[in-house]
Amino acid sequence: MYEKEDKKYAPLSLKNQLCFPLYAASRRVIGQYRTLLDELGLTYTQYVTLMVLWEEGSVSVKELGHRLFLDSGTLTPVLKSLDTKGYIVRERCPDDERIVMATVTEKGMELREKALSVPGKIAGCICLEAEEAHELYRILYKILDGFE
Amino acid sequence: MYEKEDKKYAPLSLKNQLCFPLYAASRRVIGQYRTLLDELGLTYTQYVTLMVLWEEGSVSVKELGHRLFLDSGTLTPVLKSLDTKGYIVRERCPDDERIVMATVTEKGMELREKALSVPGKIAGCICLEAEEAHELYRILYKILDGFE
């Protein structure tokens, strides 16, 4: 009888969830970034936003949202903060005044140098074989692509 | 020259990050829960908290924090909310007044029935082969265990 109950409720057992370790691991890894990025005065969200801008130079809020899977309610304050710190500027597109372009400044590009050591340090915290890391990467993007 | 620059900064490219899809996929999956759990009047954090209590009946805040990788700053308001809704009660342990025990109520246990359909619906949103899901589960716990 108790065994039957156990079976009935097994899908609601924390240890049988796939999403819970996804949620927990994500938070733990972001926590690792927190310490490292604190030295740069950045949060993780600010860091990934700059990653896009370091590569692209100038990107609209909409495009940033698409790349980072974030909406304007999250991005607007993040961009304001980066702007205040002088790492980016925000200006409306002359062609279409609805669009706000975020553009990395010289000061923002300088921060890229300081950030170069971050990925290696993070990799050091995550104890996975190279093959496991690749498999994880592939599966995570498969999940993300499945939502499109 | 430009190629050299590209190589130099490749570790800071968003597409070369392992942590970014972890962070993004986690948020997307929690987003799927949001819709489902809304019908139960629960948030994801409340849901995983109840998962522990459904199985254990009664758990201290400290133990909950350990199981869920959350601290009291997060758990206290979550437990207050579950208490207000009548799904749990909170009472100090007579043996050690520092400890607060959260105990699921009858009403809380009834919610377990309604929640039974949730895991299946979530599984339907995540387009992975069974083998991939198992591998993901294993790797995520390997990451989590690596932090202990």
Place this chain on the structure above:
DNA sequence: CTAAATTTGATTGAGTACAATTTAATTATA
């Protein structure tokens, strides 16, 4: 052309997350 629909970003509100601090209770030690 002009009103309706759409697009873009900002704002607001509720709910996390987590570091740091505080308070109360307990345990260890001189």
Place this chain on the structure above:
DNA sequence: TATAATTAAATTGTACTCAATCAAATTTAG
């Protein structure tokens, strides 16, 4: 046994996340 150290939760402050809503600009249809 005092008191110092430790432990458990709660509180505070900062920041993120997203749903819902709003306002302005642009596009589309009639």
